[in-house]
Amino acid sequence: MPCLSYVNSDDAQRDSQLRKLVEDMKGRTKICFYKEPNELFGRLRDDVTAVVSETFHRAERLEVSLKASAKGEIERIIPTGTSLIVRSAVQKTVLSALDLGTLCKLWALKG
Secondary structure (H helix, E strand, O other), rough: OOOEEEEEEEOOOOOOOHHHHHHHHHHOOOOOEEEHHHHHHHHHHHHHHEEEEEEEHHHHHHHHHHHHHHHHHHHHHHOOOOOOOOOOHHHHHHHHHHOOOOOOOOOOOEE
């Protein structure tokens, strides 16, 4: 989870513990220093927009990657020259046979 940190650049009245915390944060995260509170609106808007956009972009890349992986996995499992069985057609045939009260036996190779 991204950490957005905004710190007033005037540290004259900053408590020593807060100074230490800010120094510690400098090594671990990006800090945006500002002089006036009115500088924050545009900066916050731009930073939050960037974080949200990056999150959606990352999710889209992952979705494309997963789809490609699934397609490759299916192609690897199903031998060349065969195709998937249309589930709705099988379901219709089985249900019709059961409605007629006839014996219905299903079997298939694993996969």
